[in-house]
Amino acid sequence: MERMSSKSSLVIAPEQPISARPKVGFVSLGCPKNLVDSEVMMGMLAQGGAELVPRAEDADVIVVNTCSFIESAQQESVNTILEMARLKEGRAKKLVVAGCLVERFRDEIQKNIPDVDAVVGTGELENILGAAGLTQPQSADSPFRILTSRPEGDARAAAGRFSRDSWDGAISDLPNYLYDETTPRVLATARSTAYIKIAEGCDHPCGFCIIPQLRGKFRSRRFESVIAEAERLARSGVKEITLIGQDTTCYGEDFGLKDGLALLLQKLAAIEELRWVRFLYAYPNKITNQLLETIGAHDKICSYIDVPLQHASAATLKRMKRGGSADIFHRTLEKARRTIPNVTLRTSFIVGYPGETEKEFEELCEFVRAAEFDWMGTFAYSDQEGAKAHELEGKLPLKEIERRRKHLMQIQKGISKRKKKALRGKQYDVLLEGASEESDLLLEGRSEMHAPEIDGKLYIADVPEELTPTPGEFYRAEITETHDYDLVARIV
Numbered sequence: 060m061e062r063m064s065s066k067s068s069l070v071i072a073p074e075q076p077i078s079a080r081p082k083v084g085f086v087s088l089g090c091p092k093n094l095v096d097s098e099v100m101m102g103m104l105a106q107g108g109a110e111l112v113p114r115a116e117d118a119d120v121i122v123v124n125t126c127s128f129i130e131s132a133q134q135e136s137v138n139t140i141l142e143m144a145r146l147k148e149g150r151a152k153k154l155v156v157a158g159c160l161v162e163r164f165r166d167e168i169q170k171n172i173p174d175v176d177a178v179v180g181t182g183e184l185e186n187i188l189g190a191a192g193l194t195q196p197q198s199a200d201s202p203f204r205i206l207t208s209r210p211e212g213d214a215r216a217a218a219g220r221f222s223r224d225s226w227d228g229a230i231s232d233l234p235n236y237l238y239d240e241t242t243p244r245v246l247a248t249a250r251s252t253a254y255i256k257i258a259e260g261c262d263h264p265c266g267f268c269i270i271p272q273l274r275g276k277f278r279s280r281r282f283e284s285v286i287a288e289a290e291r292l293a294r295s296g297v298k299e300i301t302l303i304g305q306d307t308t309c310y311g312e313d314f315g316l317k318d319g320l321a322l323l324l325q326k327l328a329a330i331e332e333l334r335w336v337r338f339l340y341a342y343p344n345k346i347t348n349q350l351l352e353t354i355g356a357h358d359k360i361c362s363y364i365d366v367p368l369q370h371a372s373a374a375t376l377k378r379m380k381r382g383g384s385a386d387i388f389h390r391t392l393e394k395a396r397r398t399i400p401n402v403t404l405r406t407s408f409i410v411g412y413p414g415e416t417e418k419e420f421e422e423l424c425e426f427v428r429a430a431e432f433d434w435m436g437t438f439a440y441s442d443q444e445g446a447k448a449h450e451l452e453g454k455l456p457l458k459e460i461e462r463r464r465k466h467l468m469q470i471q472k473g474i475s476k477r478k479k480k481a482l483r484g485k486q487y488d489v490l491l492e493g494a495s496e497e498s499d500l501l502l503e504g505r506s507e508m509h510a511p512e513i514d515g516k517l518y519i520a521d522v523p524e525e526l527t528p529t530p531g532e533f534y535r536a537e538i539t540e541t542h543d544y545d546l547v548a549r550i551v
């Protein structure tokens with residue numbers, strides 16, 4: 060498995076014609092799930108003879124792997140495509156748009172942005188080869204199509220959950236792509252850490268979300284495939300693995316595995332070279348006792364749970380088609396805290412969902428005050444054509460949605476400040492990431508409490524004189540200063 064020095068690109072030899080050995084630059088937007096798709100496409104390109112280059116300006120072919128999660132993400136994707144299109148006035152000969160935006164707006168992209176030479180959807184990643192001017196394998200030969208499904212997903216499909224009928228130009232086949240351990244992949248993360256996508260797609264019916272239409276039905280990678288990839292990564296120097304998927308807690312259900320995620324974590328914790336194993340994106344009612352006990356029982360499994368709850372008012376959750384309530388969620392959090400000492404809890408919410416009354420919003424605020432999350436994000440609801448919520452009555456003005464978002468984050472800021480202050484003087488193992496972008500005088504690292512890229516910062520301000528700190532290594536550090544979200548530490 061190769062690595063890229065930067066997560067934003069890919070490459071080849073300059074004076075050769077594009078068809079022989081193109082230099083490919085990559086811009087990857089969106090979430091870690093999208094990043095893994097970018098890494099897989101980069102792997103296929105490198106194996107197919109391309110040279111990956113870190114600067115788009117140096118590329119013959121520029122690929123923008125887009126995100127279509129919410130309106131602002133779509134806008135960022137479009138802006139990036141337009142920005143990259145300008146480079147066709149220079150060296151770049153081809154602009155390829157890949158990812159979620161393609162699944163959603165395939166026709167519009169090609170019609171409205173003539174500089175785009177090819178599009179590659181989330182279910183046709185191997186088409187990146189042909190798009191970049193390399194030899195395209197026959198899709199029938201692709202080893203990367205694995206589709207199992209769950210009765211839940213099949214029933215939702217029959218009820219129209221995955222329908223793209225109202226989307227102009229969408230291809231009717233849902234993506235069924237899923238990479239495996241034999242898929243070439245060029246890692247774009249720091250040397251010591253890597254994501255592994257253990258499942259793709261989602262069967263849940265959440266009213267605000269079009270990911271199931273974009274990514275297809277839920278399907279898991281084979282157990283042995285995930286382990287084989289983790290072992291290979293560990294052998295290549297990776298010390299931290301983060302399992303991802305739209306819903307990691309459903310892992311294995313499609314091939315009849317009960318508590319599949321817990322079993323997977325146990326197996327990964329036995330890989331000697333790994334120091335940390337973590338997972339993201341738990342679905343609240345899928346957090347089982349066995350999962351909690353497994354996290355609590357293994358030192359290598361980070362005591363960290365990211366469970367996007369989306370709301371806490373039972374009425375809003377019902378309209379979101381998610382279920383649950385503040386009481387149910389409190390019980391889950393309480394059980395997690397009881398089973399896993401010092402567990403770090405992260406969540407995210409959507410405010411301003413259609414019909415969200417002042418009372419429902421206050422219920423959410425009350426829940427946040429009582430739940431005391433370690434990390435929390437809040438999204439302002441935005442309308443997505445194709446999502447069920449789009450058809451709902453009771454849309455709130457943008458100004459009011461923004462007011463609610465800020466208010467909720469203000470509550471969390473106070474909680475976070477207090478919780479971070481309580482960490483002063485405590486010591487943690489810290490994975491050193493390197494120099495800080497904030498200042499040359501600071502280093503940055505992460506503790507078990509910090510998942511890659513999403514949580515607050517941990518700055519290292521003080522290092523013993525005799526020590527030359529090496530990025531990718533673990534150090535013991537004491538928290539010396541705390542802020543609203545960030546921590547400052549010294550290596551001891």
Ligand code: SF4
Binds near residue numbers: 265268342
């Ligand atoms: S669980 Fe809900 S929000 Fe998450 S990807 Fe699935 S449908 Fe979307």
